Amino acid sequence: MAFQLTDGLLLGAATAATQIEGGDQNNNWYDWYRQGYIKDDADPSVATEHYIRWREDLALMKEMGLQCCRMGLEWSRVEPRDGVFDEAAIAHYREEIQSLREAGIPVLLTLHHFSNPQWLEERGAFAVRDNVTCYLRYVRKMVESLGDLVSEYITLNEPNVYAFNGYFQGIWPPGRRSFLEMSRVMTNMAAAHIEAYGLIRKTRLQMGYKDTRVGFANHLRIFAPRDPDNPLHRFWASRAEQLFQGSLTRAMCTGRAAIPIGQHPSIVPGRYCDFHGINYYTRSTVSGPADGVARDCPVNDLGWEIYPEGIVQVCRKVYDLLPRPIYITENGTCDNEDRFRARYIAEHLQALCESGLPVERYYHWCFCDNWEWTEGVSARFGLVHVDYADQRRTVKPSGEFYRRVIQERGVSDELFQEFCGGPYRRSGEDAV
Numbered sequence: 277m278a279f280q281l282t283d284g285l286l287l288g289a290a291t292a293a294t295q296i297e298g299g300d301q302n303n304n305w306y307d308w309y310r311q312g313y314i315k316d317d318a319d320p321s322v323a324t325e326h327y328i329r330w331r332e333d334l335a336l337m338k339e340m341g342l343q344c345c346r347m348g349l350e351w352s353r354v355e356p357r358d359g360v361f362d363e364a365a366i367a368h369y370r371e372e373i374q375s376l377r378e379a380g381i382p383v384l385l386t387l388h389h390f391s392n393p394q395w396l397e398e399r400g401a402f403a404v405r406d407n408v409t410c411y412l413r414y415v416r417k418m419v420e421s422l423g424d425l426v427s428e429y430i431t432l433n434e435p436n437v438y439a440f441n442g443y444f445q446g447i448w449p450p451g452r453r454s455f456l457e458m459s460r461v462m463t464n465m466a467a468a469h470i471e472a473y474g475l476i477r478k479t480r481l482q483m484g485y486k487d488t489r490v491g492f493a494n495h496l497r498i499f500a501p502r503d504p505d506n507p508l509h510r511f512w513a514s515r516a517e518q519l520f521q522g523s524l525t526r527a528m529c530t531g532r533a534a535i536p537i538g539q540h541p542s543i544v545p546g547r548y549c550d551f552h553g554i555n556y557y558t559r560s561t562v563s564g565p566a567d568g569v570a571r572d573c574p575v576n577d578l579g580w581e582i583y584p585e586g587i588v589q590v591c592r593k594v595y596d597l598l599p600r601p602i603y604i605t606e607n608g609t610c611d612n613e614d615r616f617r618a619r620y621i622a623e624h625l626q627a628l629c630e631s632g633l634p635v636e637r638y639y640h641w642c643f644c645d646n647w648e649w650t651e652g653v654s655a656r657f658g659l660v661h662v663d664y665a666d667q668r669r670t671v672k673p674s675g676e677f678y679r680r681v682i683q684e685r686g687v688s689d690e691l692f693q694e695f696c697g698g699p700y701r702r703s704g705e706d707a708v
């Protein structure tokens with residue numbers, strides 16, 4: 277394998293506040309942890325202590341040559357009580373973002389990445405239509421406070437995963453299991469995004485900036501029928517695609533609602549993305565209402581199929597829906613021993629660079645190992661290893677590989693051979 281990065285493609289890394297910062301016990305995920313729902317009982321108010329170690333992390337980002345980064349704000353930190361903003365927390369984020377800029381690493385800022393202030397959670401968060409106004413008040417305040425430092429925003433991270441896991445499957449807070457509630461949450465989030473899209477652009481324009489870009493980070497997966505000749509498998513695959521991601525994507529990008537997205541006064545036809553933010557990890561194999569993994573295919577340490585062609589397929593689909601530049605806002609893999617991460621990166625980047633699509637950013641997930649929601653700290657996605665006993669950071673071989681790809685603007689045969697020899701594990705007979 278050998279390929280060059282396409283012109284204009286910047287390589288960076290992504291993080292999310294709750295997964296790295298530590299120090300906050302005022303959000304719904306801390307509450308979920310307190311209730312005992314984290315597999316290894318890892319405490320999110322520790323995580324990787326990025327909130328106090330961010331300078332060290334910034335130095336590592338610089339050393340690795342990252343050209344951009346995606347980071348998030350912890351809403352419960354900046355608005356610890358309803359309508360009360362903490363100026364010290366805002367000043368902290370200003371300092372961090374300013375320092376990143378000075379290091380030549382511009383920030384793509386995520387305003388909401390799964391976690392809610394506990395006061396909002398107790399009022400039903402996005403399951404309650406009126407709560408969207410709380411979100412918009414917070415968004416306005418953040419853009420007014422940080423808008424001179426940040427031109428690119430993500431309104432919401434993966435509303436489909438948030439709604440599906442928290443309101444249909446019941447495995448994330450608040451642990452509900454109702455299709456109707458999931459549908460209501462998706463609808464309200466689509467409306468929140470559409471409103472925030474206009475609000476962020478307007479607020480920055482009033483501040484004198486014309487270069488604003490707003491999008492959302494869309495978790496997109498391939499849903500493949502297990503047997504393409506079986507009409508039932510095809511039916512369930514297309515149904516899963518529509519319910520999990522297809523309808524929501526249309527509503528959020530173009531303001532057109534179809535099941536499971538309901539009617540809402542803010543969801544009206546329009547264009548609501550300046551770029552497509554895409555989080556891509558895997559392909560699901562479908563033969564019924566639940567999805568699974570194909571037999572004997574390459575998988576990561578969480579059993580997710582590794583399917584590099586899929587990243588191009590999902591990008592093409594959204595690009596056909598609305599032609600906008602593409603930002604890969606997350607792509608990465610759980611590889612606890614760092615045996616195949618470099619190969620995973622190379623294969624996904626190659627697919628993107630040979631696709632002919634206007635891919636402008638690639639933010640690898642994740643910059644460092646982190647607190648992986650219900651998995652706790654036992655699933656490692658980082659380019660940088662974190663030793664949770666003493667919080668020591670060490671760049672992994674895949675992190676060194678990434679540094680070289682950035683420096684050399686591509687992957688040569690030699691580079692591939694040096695770093696990407698690690699074999700993938702394969703799914704077993706018990707896969708679906």
Ligand code: BGC
Pocket residue numbers: 292295433434437495555606641648657
């Ligand atoms: C989320 C991240 C998460 C990653 C790996 C994405 O769904 O946005 O927060 O860590 O996947 O599971």
